[in-house]
Amino acid sequence: MINIVIVGGGVSGIALLKALKEDANHLSLKSLIKITIIEKKTIGTGLAFSTNIPTHIINMPAQTMGFSKSDKSDFHKWCASKEHIQINHNSTYLARKLYGKYLEEVSEKILLNTPSSTIVSTVLKDEVQAIVREEIGFTVYCMNHAEVKADYVILAIGIENTTSYLNWENDANYIKSPWCSEKLNKIPKNDSVAILGSGLTAIDTVISLIHQGHQGKIKLFSRNGLLPRVQSTIPTPHKSSIEQKLRALLNESMSKLTFKEVFRVIITTIREESGLLDWTLHRRPSITPQQILQNDIIDSSKTLIWQQVLAQSTAVICDIWHALPHSERMLFDKHLKSLWMTNRHPMPKENALFLLNLFENKQLEVMRLCKSITDKMEFQTFKEYADCSWVINGTNVSEDITQIQSPLMKQLIESHMIHPHINGGINSDYATHEASDVFGQKTKNFFVLGQLTRGVHFYTNAVEQNISHAYNVSNAIIYNIEKQDKINKKYNQQHL
Helix, strand or coil, X not given: CEEEEXXXXXXXXXXXXXXXXXXXXXXXXXXXXXXXXXCCCCCCCCCCCCCCCCCCEXXXXXXXXXXXXXXXXXXXXXXXXXXXXXXXXXXXXXXXXXXXXXXXXXXXXXXXXXXXXXXXXXXXXCCEEEEEECCCCEEEEECCCCEEEECEEEECCCCCCCCCCXXXXXXXXXXXXXXXXXXXXXXXXXXXXXXXCCCHHHHHHHHHHHHCCCCCCEEEEECCCCCCCECCCCCXXXXXXXXXXXXXXXXXXXXXXXXXXXXXXXXXXXXXXXXXXCCXXXXXXXXXXXXXXXXXXXXXXXXXXXXXXHHCCHHHHHHHHHHCCHHHHHHHHHHHHHHHHHHHCCEXXXXXXXXXXXXXXXXXXXXXXXXXXXXXXXXXXXXXXXXXXXXXXXXXXXXXXXXCCCHHHHHHHHCCCCCECCCCCECEXXXXXXXECCXXXXXXXXXXXXXXXXXXXXXXXXXXXXXXXXXHHHHHHHHHHHHHHHHHHHHHHHCC
């Protein structure tokens, strides 16, 4: 029997289970395969889609969020088939809570689906504390004292908290995670609140506060002082030449490639195809964030070619990231990442109108952080600078695995089974996701999926990319099993 253990039952873990069952069934493998998912919470939803706040909406159109490699409209069809679910059919962006229900149902079907008598799957509700490499395979140790033997292990856990501003954690008025509703509920309704970050996560944090009746001032602080752009409501098809141009650049430049060149091609293409001769990724005009938002809301009723160009760059941007020197990636993360994210990942118009109302009621401000503000600053000093009573960290989750407060991560690093990637996450193979140790050697049969691959892969949060990556891992594992089946068959034939 081949034992496969998937640590983490969120989107990446369930996508891998689905891929493994499909690939194993397609090849009619002889080996009996047992797949165990170890997850401490609800299977399928992960952190992002486990919210109970109805006004938290997904930031992608429902028609593109299908949990299927071949049918992106599966979620939209699922919604249409549920008579008891009341949804606004005029809205492209549906509740994140609803998507969580969809993932739960899809996960249950995947778990129950047994395409072959040689494939079985099970769920163990537990938390993994350590993974030890044995002479043959691995032993996975869980919190509730369960020990699971494995031939293959896939680490598909999400990262819940950021590791910035760690020296603030002992202060009662600092909330390190925006997803902890219990702590948010403790904030007095009229107190002023500062949120670190002004991206999509920070916006969800604002929505959470208002949902629980918060009436005090809310200030968003970020390096660029910009909110995400607003998604167009006019889905006019546009076939851009951006992927072709960027692939040509990739093939020509290779080791000499820089993000400056990449952005030059993107901006030039947008200007040519949209007719907006002054379009740029940079937005530092003399007008306020509120005025920028008002203009973006007006523009969202138009066909925005620049958004479609950026969206169609996704696949090639992933390959470009892989080809870039580490120094270029570090420069991007430091100087350009926040700017890219505000343009590439616009917010739904519903959220934009929600924020505009808060602006008009003088309850919301968006401000640029001074360069002097760092995670080494004392908490009280920042509170005085921000003129607030509470601080919530609404920035992206940590990418430095050495700072993640996890016994499992600490054990894997100390045992040299994994090694931090210089650009964040765990070092792993780009094609197969097999982890690499401190010496650059592959940790055989140990794979990594999702957010933990941030240094290797550019996009690690999007459902579509996670599904694609899951099939890459599945292909690598099933290929190894198939190869061993052939060896066993040949050996048996020779010794009959």
